[in-house]
Amino acid sequence: MSLRYTFANQKGGVGKTTTVVNLAAAMATWGFRTLVVDADPQCNASTSLGIDARSSGRHVYAVMVAGLPVRDAIHATRWEGLDLVPSTPDLAGAAVELNAEPPQERVTRLVRALAQTDAYDYVLIDSPPSLGVLTVNALVAAQGVIVPVQCEYLALEGLTQLTHTISLVQRALNQNLALRGVVMTMYDRRTTLANEVVDQVRRHFPKRVFETVIPRSVRLSEAPSYGEPGVVYAPRSQGAVAYLGLARELLTGDGHTVAWEPEAS
Ligand code: ADP
Ligand code: MG
Secondary structure, rough: EEEEEOOOOOOOOOOOHHHHHHHHHHHHHHHOEEEEOOOOOHHEEEEOOOOOOOOOOOOOHHHHOOOOHHHHHHHEOOOOOOOEOOOOOOOHHHHHHOOOOOOHHHHHHHHHHHHOOOOOEEEEEOOOOOOOHHHHHHOOOOEEEEEEOOOOOOOOOOHHHHHHHHHHHHHOOOOOEEEEEEEEOOOOOOOOOHHHHHHHHHHHHHOEOOOOOOOHHHHHHHHHHOOOOOOOOOOHHHHHHHHHHHHHHHHHHHOOOOOOOOOOO
């Protein structure tokens, strides 16, 4: 059985994609068979893993709209144990096509497709910056939702709407869905604001915020242009070490043992 996590926040630029690709790469490095599903028409997760699927016909749009079996849409990445169902810009049109389907049908496309991915230990689903039909499909398909939140002014804004959507999905479509955790991203320790935001979010989501906070790191933002996750591109950078720590925290919480320790610097 695989554990499926959806990364959601309808704000763009909060670190969803960066979190997905770095956690996935860390998991694969440690021997967990990991599948990333890119459910965002912006395809940033696909690009960050070095894959352009536009001419292949094997992508999440074909799976969700045309009924392509998911195994035919899985691409191997350059990293052992890390596979990808890539996205393409076409996926933007999927929302319109899916909305023409009956309500129950349109939000269960992804979960039904992913029934064939049980060989993976982890399936990590990246979602677009909206609470539309693609994100709902991603929430229906997962056991846990992980919410990246940027350490900035008004960080909590919009989270009420997100938690409302999560509880609607729980009630109507997916009773197994749990809020697995909130990840604080792009933390800048030089500002008092960042600390205040972390404290505020911890008060708002008691026991739900991961201990590991992801710092702002130039290396993490450079990595996608090389088609590599930050933990591969610059494994000793502060950002990469933080993501490895987050991966360990997540895996440990799921009952796995991870031997990795950050090197003393
Ligand atoms: P989302 O998927 O929520 O839109 P991204 O993961 O794409 O957010 O991140 C938005 C931008 O910020 C990207 O350019 C990314 O490279 C950059 N970024 C993400 N996390 C960090 C970080 N910890 N430090 C510096 N830049 C980051
Ligand atoms: Mg993204």
